[in-house]
Amino acid sequence: MNAGIAKAAEIVERRAEDLRMLFTGGAQPNFADALRLEHVEPTDNPLSVALPPDAFFVAGDAAKPSYTRDGALEVRDGVLVSSDGTPVLGFVEGDSSNVPRALSIEKNDALLGRASDIRVEPDGVFGYARSVIEPGTGESQVERVAVGRVALARFPAATRLERLDTTHVRAPAHVVPLIGRPNDGSFLSLETQRRALGHLDSDVAVSRLQDAYLAMRALSAAERSRNAFARGAFDLVK
DSSP states (O other): OOHHHHHHHHHHHHHHHHHHTTTOTTOOOSOSSSBOOOOEEEOSOTTBEEOOTTOEEEEEETTEEEEEOOOBOEEETTEEEOTTSOBBEEEETTOTTOOOEEOBOOHHHHHTTOEEEEEEOTTOEEEEEEEEEOTTTOOEEEEEEEEEEEOEEEOOTTOOOEEOSSSEEEOOTTOOOEEEOTTSSSSOOOEETEEEOOOBOHHHHHHHHHHHHHHHHHHHHHHHHHHHHHHHHHHHHO
């Protein structure tokens, strides 16, 4: 396979990958020519949120974070994560360092199953209800625990973000994002119990995939014709 056909086949595969993530919240497509406004629908999941249009969650390793718009959050092993299991970072309650870190339910609460009504609030507070036994009376009481507030990031206009995978990007080394919290004056609030369905236009994405496939077939046909001509010329020489 020559280089032109190989490149065309790669484009077809990348176009197909984009189409497969049509309903993936926070999807980062390979191509930006089939986009529409992000569609959001209600959900009964108290951890699922839709982000402001210009914002990303800070995710992964605090020392070298990635960024995602995947708002289908969940809790795994007591840690707030996005749908692929990557930790969503935030500002831990009582931590004055102002450095985004993983947000985790207190270990004993997680182990003993004392955490319930786990949710994310519009201002980004990740918290839960904890059942405790009052030592003096033996009565069960419920108290609200705030683990911390999720961190949001915004990049300067026209920043070209590096796509890491289906839902994560990374900023160029020279770009420093604005980091804040939902509803802090710099960022809008989160839309809670909402699910973002991605921002790919299905009709346009299908059309782009068809165009890429036809272009690959045309290159393949031209290559076959050239090979047949070369073989014919060689036979004449013989």
